[in-house]
Amino acid sequence: MAKKPQEKKALGFSSPLTLAIAMIAGSVGTGNIWRFPRVTATNGGGAFVIAYVLLMILAIIPLMMGEHAIGRATRHGLPGAFRDFIGTKKSTWFGSFVWTVVAIMTAYYTVVVAWVAYYFGLALTNGYAGVDKQPLFDSVTNGNIITVILFALLLGIAAYIAYKGVSGIEKANKIFLPILFVCLIIIAIRTLTLPGTASGFNYLFDFEVSSFFNFKMWLEALTQALWSAGPGWGICIAYAVYSNQKSDIALASTIQGLGDIAVALLSGIAIIPALFAMSSSPTEAMSICASGNNGLAFIALTGIFEKIPGGQIMGMLFFASLIMAGLSSIVACFTILAQPFADAKVNKKKSMLGLFIATVIIGIPSAWSINFFNNQDFVVGMGMVIGAVFSCYALIKYGTENARTKLINNKYTGIHMNKWWNIAVTFVVPLMAIIMFSWWCIRSVGWNPDWWNPFGTYSIGTLVLQLGGISLLCLLFNNKIAESAGPKLFDNENFPPVQDNGFSK
Numbered sequence: 001m002a003k004k005p006q007e008k009k010a011l012g013f014s015s016p017l018t019l020a021i022a023m024i025a026g027s028v029g030t031g032n033i034w035r036f037p038r039v040t041a042t043n044g045g046g047a048f049v050i051a052y053v054l055l056m057i058l059a060i061i062p063l064m065m066g067e068h069a070i071g072r073a074t075r076h077g078l079p080g081a082f083r084d085f086i087g088t089k090k091s092t093w094f095g096s097f098v099w100t101v102v103a104i105m106t107a108y109y110t111v112v113v114a115w116v117a118y119y120f121g122l123a124l125t126n127g128y129a130g131v132d133k134q135p136l137f138d139s140v141t142n143g144n145i146i147t148v149i150l151f152a153l154l155l156g157i158a159a160y161i162a163y164k165g166v167s168g169i170e171k172a173n174k175i176f177l178p179i180l181f182v183c184l185i186i187i188a189i190r191t192l193t194l195p196g197t198a199s200g201f202n203y204l205f206d207f208e209v210s211s212f213f214n215f216k217m218w219l220e221a222l223t224q225a226l227w228s229a230g231p232g233w234g235i236c237i238a239y240a241v242y243s244n245q246k247s248d249i250a251l252a253s254t255i256q257g258l259g260d261i262a263v264a265l266l267s268g269i270a271i272i273p274a275l276f277a278m279s280s281s282p283t284e285a286m287s288i289c290a291s292g293n294n295g296l297a298f299i300a301l302t303g304i305f306e307k308i309p310g311g312q313i314m315g316m317l318f319f320a321s322l323i324m325a326g327l328s329s330i331v332a333c334f335t336i337l338a339q340p341f342a343d344a345k346v347n348k349k350k351s352m353l354g355l356f357i358a359t360v361i362i363g364i365p366s367a368w369s370i371n372f373f374n375n376q377d378f379v380v381g382m383g384m385v386i387g388a389v390f391s392c393y394a395l396i397k398y399g400t401e402n403a404r405t406k407l408i409n410n411k412y413t414g415i416h417m418n419k420w421w422n423i424a425v426t427f428v429v430p431l432m433a434i435i436m437f438s439w440w441c442i443r444s445v446g447w448n449p450d451w452w453n454p455f456g457t458y459s460i461g462t463l464v465l466q467l468g469g470i471s472l473l474c475l476l477f478n479n480k481i482a483e484s485a486g487p488k489l490f491d492n493e494n495f496p497p498v499q500d501n502g503f504s505k
Contacts, residue, residue, distance in 0.1 A: 011166075011505060012242040012498035018170045019243050020252050024259035025173040026239060026332030027230035028180070029325050030112055034297040036224055036264040037271040041289040043220045045203045047211030049268070051221035053261060056229065059432060061257035062424040063231045063388060065417065066395045068249045069407040071240030073490045075499050077339025078102075078234050080485030081241075082390070086397045087492075092482035094390040096474035098234050099340060101383035103355075105233065106333040107363030108376035110158070113326035114151035114367060115140055116319050119298060123315035129306050133299040140298075141370040151367040152360050158327060159356040162334035163348070165503040166242050169331060176328040183321035184263070187314055188270040191277075194308065200276025200285070204268050219439050222432055227381060229260045232388030238336040242504050245495045249408050250415035263325070270318075271301070278304045297322070335503070342501035344484040375457045378444075379466045385437045386467070392430045398492075400425050406493055 013019040040048045074081040078095035086094070118140050122128045128136060140147055161172045191197060211217060230236060236253070243252070272285075275296075279285035288300040301318065305311035334355065341351035366373035395403050400422040409416045445451045447458050454465040474481075489496040498504050 011500055012244055013166055013239075014170060016244070016247040016252060018173075019239065019247060020255040020259075021173050021177055022169055022332075023230075023236065023239050023252065023256040024263075025177050025180075025328035026235045026335075027228070027256055027260050027329070028263045029109075029228065029329040030116070030293075030297075030322050031224070031228040032260060032264040033184070033267040033322055033325055034271075034293050036228065037268045037275075038289040038293065038296045039220050039224055040204065040268050041272055041275070041286060043217045044207060044211035044214060046205040046207035047214075048217055048221055049205065049265070050207065051212070051218055052224055052264070055218075055222055055225045055432075056257050056261055058420075059424050059428050060225045060229050060231055061253055062417070062421050063391060063429050064229065064236045064257060065249055065253040065408055065421070066400075066403060066425050067231055067234075067236035067391050068240040068243070068253050069403055070391070070394060071237035072243050072245070072249065072495050073407060075241050075489050075496050076485055077241070077341075077343050078237060078336065079340050079481045080343050081237050082394055083482050083485055084488045084490050085394050089482045090478060091394075091397075092485065093471070093474040093478040094394065096478070096481050097383075097470055098232070098387040098390060099337065100470045100474065101380055101387060102233050102333055102336050103359065104362060104376060104383075105380045106155075106330060106337065107359045108366040108373055108380065109326070109333070110155050110330055110359070110363055111147070111151050111366045111373055113154050113323060113330065114147050115298065116322040116326060117150045117154065118144075118147055119302070120316065120319035120323060122302075123305070123312060123319055126312055128302045128315075133302055137294065137298045138370075141294075141373070143368055148364060148367045151363060154327065154330065155356060155359055155363070158330035159334050159352055159359075161331045162338060162503075163352045165505055167505060169335065172331060173328060176324045180263070180321050180324040180328075181266070183317040183324070184266045184270055187317050187321075188266060190308075190310065190314055191270050191274040194274060194277045196277035197273035199282065200273035201269070203276065203282070204272050219436060222436050223440075224264075226388060226433070226436065227384060228264065229257060231391065232384040232386070234336045234387070235332045237391075238332065238339060241339065242498055245497060246412045248412055248414050249410075250413055250417055254415060271296075274304060274308070275300070278307055338503060339501070340481070340485065342503055343486040345486075348502045371457055375462060378458050379463060382437060382440060382463055383467055383470075385433050385440075389430055389433045392425050392433075395425050407495070 013022065070081050070085045074084040076084060078099045079092045082095035083089060083092040161168045275288060276282060276285045288296060305315035308314060337355050338351060366376050404417055404421050441460055444458050444460050448456050450456055451459050452461045453459045454461040456462050
């Protein structure tokens with residue numbers, strides 16, 4: 001009896017839902033879980049939440065839609081995407097710049113997840129109970145060989161999932177995202193049963209009208225929105241490369257943005273009320289939030305978990321949720337990094353192995369020294385802001401009206417964007433990005449008397465040295481990279497089908 005021929009698997013994500021899940025999983029990271037609660041607490045509570053949501057809806061989600069259109073229209077990795085969408089060979093370096101920033105981000109960000117994995121082990125064994133939390137954190141983040149091993153192991157896991165392509169990403173996200181949400185929901189429920197959480201819960205959502213006139217609060221909200229959701233570092237472009245021609249860009253990007261908001265708000269509900277309940281006073285809770293991401297997650301919260309009945313389980317759930325959030329973002333990073341090599345027809349195994357080795361080498365200094373890590377975090381964050389401006393530039397050069405009417409508001413669109421989208425991408429986002437970049441540079445001068453020092457941790461000099469060096473290298477190799485990006489697939493009006501680049505199944 002003749003065998004029935006197997007159906008050929010369709011290229012790209014299997015459904016709009018799996019695309020949306022992948023984009024949420026890729027954009028949600030540790031910043032949603034530990035940064036959002038602390039900056040909310042120190043910047044007006046409910047006023048900050050409203051400002052953050054407004055900026056997401058009015059500016060960040062529109063930019064994500066535009067980046068999604070770039071990826072689906074070009075079907076190329078970042079260098080080829082900018083080359084083809086802008087329409088000039090000399091524009092390739094914009095994508096190369098963002099790609100390089102993502103390579104550095106992949107390396108140093110995995111270090112964060114390695115710290116989290118280390119603390120997950122401590123939570124399992126109750127290893128941080130009765131221990132001075134600051135020296136413990138210092139021992140994990142400086143010169144710890146176990147941290148370095150965990151860092152390399154996590155990079156290997158993420159690289160392998162990305163190597164398996166779209167099917168691997170879909171399978172992994174069916175694990176990552178449910179675990180993330182379940183852990184946060186359980187923590188939030190347990191938190192709200194603690195005595196004294198009402199003050200923290202009220203602070204999270206109460207606000208004074210005067211807070212809306214606080215310029216710093218809006219800048220912090222913009223920073224949270226831009227750094228947490230994903231525009232400017234290529235995730236929207238990369239995953240849209242594998243999106244169906246008929247799926248709804250506006251809907252997918254809106255779901256991605258709302259998913260990012262949901263995780264941030266859920267994290268705020270899970271953490272801030274517990275912090276207020278277990279602190280001796282609101283002032284102490286606020287001072288903990290002001291201690292920074294690391295001070296909140298690895299020092300203050302571990303102390304709180306130690307005091308709460310059932311706190312060991314809460315600690316395990318908290319660090320498990322961070323691992324899921326971080327690992328899904330690293331998978332997205334490797335997807336971004338692999339695409340230009342796929343465009344250049346480089347052997348899949350060789351390219352992924354090379355990327356793994358390169359990110360291990362780049363990341364070891366951050367895994368060994370928290371000072372080096374802090375420097376990379378500062379530089380990459382500023383690089384992402386520049387990347388967002390580059391995306392706006394690409395959309396403006398193509399024509400925002402054409403992008404809106406031909407690419408976003410196509411016949412398969414259920415959510416039609418109005419003229420605000422043009423205004424957001426042309427004026428609002430670039431202006432906000434410039435203000436935000438300038439603000440962080442001004443803060444850098446305040447932090448560092450030697451702000452000009454090219455080897456300073458948070459100096460303007462280090463931004464010039466590293467981001468300027470990246471720009472120079474990308475410009476020098478622009479033509480060679482442009483030629484390796486493969487043929488142009490975009491006819492300037494219609495979405496080409498998903499290409500078989502070795503990762504699209």
